[in-house]
Amino acid sequence: xxxxxxxxxxxxxxxxxxxxxxxxxxxxxxxxxxxxxxxxxxxxxxxxxxxxxxxxxxxxxxxxxxxxxxxxxxxxxxxxxxxxxxxxxxxxxxxxxxxxxxxxxxxxxxxxxxxxxxxxxxxxxxxxxxxxxxxxxxxxxxxxxxxxxxxxxxxxxxxxxxxxxxxxxxxxxxxxxxxxxxxxxxxxxxxxxxxxxxxxxxxxxxxxxxxxxxxxxxxxxxxxxxxxxxxxxxxxxxxxxxxxxxxxxxxxxxxxxxxxxxxxxxxxxxxxxxxxxxxxxxxxxxxxxxxxxxxxxxxxxxxxxxxxxxxxxxxxxxxxxxxxxxxxxxxx
Ligand SMILES: Cc1ncc(C[n+]2csc(CCOP(=O)(O)OP(=O)(O)O)c2C)c(N)n1
Numbered sequence: 001x002x003x004x005x006x007x008x009x010x011x012x013x014x015x016x017x018x019x020x021x022x023x024x025x026x027x028x029x030x031x032x033x034x035x036x037x038x039x040x041x042x043x044x045x046x047x048x049x050x051x052x053x054x055x056x057x058x059x060x061x062x063x064x065x066x067x068x069x070x071x072x073x074x075x076x077x078x079x080x081x082x083x084x085x086x087x088x089x090x091x092x093x094x095x096x097x098x099x100x101x102x103x104x105x106x107x108x109x110x111x112x113x114x115x116x117x118x119x120x121x122x123x124x125x126x127x128x129x130x131x132x133x134x135x136x137x138x139x140x141x142x143x144x145x146x147x148x149x150x151x152x153x154x155x156x157x158x159x160x161x162x163x164x165x166x167x168x169x170x171x172x173x174x175x176x177x178x179x180x181x182x183x184x185x186x187x188x189x190x191x192x193x194x195x196x197x198x199x200x201x202x203x204x205x206x207x208x209x210x211x212x213x214x215x216x217x218x219x220x221x222x223x224x225x226x227x228x229x230x231x232x233x234x235x236x237x238x239x240x241x242x243x244x245x246x247x248x249x250x251x252x253x254x255x256x257x258x259x260x261x262x263x264x265x266x267x268x269x270x271x272x273x274x275x276x277x278x279x280x281x282x283x284x285x286x287x288x289x290x291x292x293x294x295x296x297x298x299x300x301x302x303x304x305x306x307x308x309x310x311x312x313x314x315x316x317x318x319x320x321x322x323x324x325x326x327x328x329x330x331x332x
Contacts, residue, residue, distance in 0.1 A: 015290045019299075021063065021220045022285065025055040025278050026303050028079040031088060034307045035078065035095055035109075039255045043315070044095045046108040047124075051079040053250035056277035057182050058083045060223025061150055064231055068145075070136050072120040072129040073152035075110035076182075080152060084119045086112065092310035098317035104329035105320040115330055118147075126187075127157035130179070134166045137175030141238060148234040149177045150227070156187025167242065176234035178227060179242045182217065186263060188253045217247030218275040248272045 032050045039048050051058070058079040062071060065084075073080045081091050086102050094101025095109050103113045103122075112122040120136065123129040133151030140147045157163060158181060170177050215226045223245060230241035250269055252258050260266040285291035 018221075018281065018285055018290060019295075021059055021224070022278065022281050022291070023299055023303065024059040024063070024083050025220060025281070026299060027088070027306065028052075028055045028058070028082055029278060030300075030303050030307045031082060031091070031310070032078055034311060035092070036251075036255065038092075038095070038311065038314075044109065045097055046110070047075065048095065048109040048255045049076040049253065050251045050255070051076050051249070053272070053276070054182060054184060054217065054247045055079055056220035056223055056281075057180070057217045057245050057247050058152070060220040061152070061178075061180055061227040064224060064228045065150065066147070068118060069147045069231075070118045070120055070133075070140075070149040071152075072133050072136065072149065073122065074126070074129060074154055074157065075122065075124045076154070077110065077112050077122040081112040081114070081119060081122070084114070084117050086114045086117060086119060088306050088310035089313040090114075092307075093314040093317050096314040096317070097319065098314055099320040099324065100313070100317040104324060106324070106329065113329075127153060127160035127163055129153060130157065130160070130166045131162045133177050133179070134170055134173075134175055137170065137177040137240070138173060140176055141173070146235050147176070148231050149175075150180060150231075151177055152180045152182055154187060155181055155183040155185065157181075159187075167240075170240040174238045175240050176238045177240045178230040178234055179240065180227070181242070181244050182247055183244055184247050184249045186249075186253070188257070213241075213243055215243050215245045217245035218277045218280065220277055220281055248275070 029052060032052050035044065035048065036050060038044050062080060062083040065071070071080055071084050078091060081102070082088060090100065090102040091112060094103050094105065094107060094112055097105045097108060099105050103111055107113060107122060110122055110124045113119060120132065121129065129151060130153055133149050136149045140149070167179070213226060216222045226243055230243060233239045233241060250259070250273060252261060260269055282291065282296060
């Protein structure tokens with residue numbers, strides 16, 4: 001067999017990379033559509049915050065990580081967990097509160113966790129993960145490692161005091177943390193104008209002399225490039241970065257919030273769908289003849305099958321034993 005030329009090999013690897021991005025975003029979308037159905041049927045209890053519309057952020061940011069790097073994020077965490085490699089079965093089972101869930105069924109949608117994959121949650125307290133990320137960064141540096149931490153949070157979390165303190169300390173101590181603000185414009189029902197949030201974040205970054213960039217969060221390739229550069233800076237020079245990633249959620253704040261709510265119009269939501277991250281990448285791949293509609297259908301079929309398998313697994317799994325309440329998930 002003839003060896004592919006370097007150019008052809010490069011083209012192949014680029015095509016595979018684009019397809020991986022598309023597939024990962026599609027997995028999140030289909031997983032969450034199905035999770036919403038399960039929630040409506042009463043199979044998922046507690047809170048459930050969907051990520052639909054924001055998929056390009058988790059996928060673009062997490063794909064460049066090494067397996068020993070760390071991820072920590074807010075309660076809107078299904079996409080981050082799936083992209084980090086937690087099996088769809090374990091994530092769905094956690095939503096269903098089953099013993100086979102990645103947090104033993106004791107965390108639910110907001111508290112996905114996986115020690116092996118260095119996925120440090122899923123946090124329900126707005127901004128609670130930001131100081132934890134600094135601790136992880138400090139611990140890496142203290143032990144002389146070269147891992148990095150990705151810390152995701154919403155724009156409203158930039159209002160908590162710890163955000164300011166942590167940015168300051170991260171810079172003073174030169175911690176290898178990439179702070180990723182997923183700026184979806186709304187903090188539950190509170191709308192800050194996009195520019196005011198962006199200005200706040202940029203001015204803070206400037207005050208802390210930290211590289212701050214505005215990134216188009218609806219374009220997975222743009223997110224990937226920005227985070228790859230930030231990861232390199234953290235790994236090689238132990239320097240923190242703050243990214244203001246502009247994104248949008250098409251769904252309500254949580255399953256108990258209507259799609260548009262009183263704080264935005266249905267027209268606004270529809271307008272934003274023109275920038276859909278999945279449709280944008282799919283269009284680009286089709287234009288460049290890197291994907292046919294048959295390929296796309298096959299990909300969608302596989303993803304749907306994975307999600308159905310995850311639901312069947314969650315449905316047939318057992319509830320945690322009552323005494324598991326008193327045991328650490330990782331103790332056994
Ligand atoms: C410390 C704290 N205050 C208030 C809340 C209630 N709360 C839950 S989500 C939320 C909005 C957060 O918005 P943002 O950080 O922008 O993230 P998004 O939900 O948009 O992803 C609030 C105020 C909370 N969970 N924790």
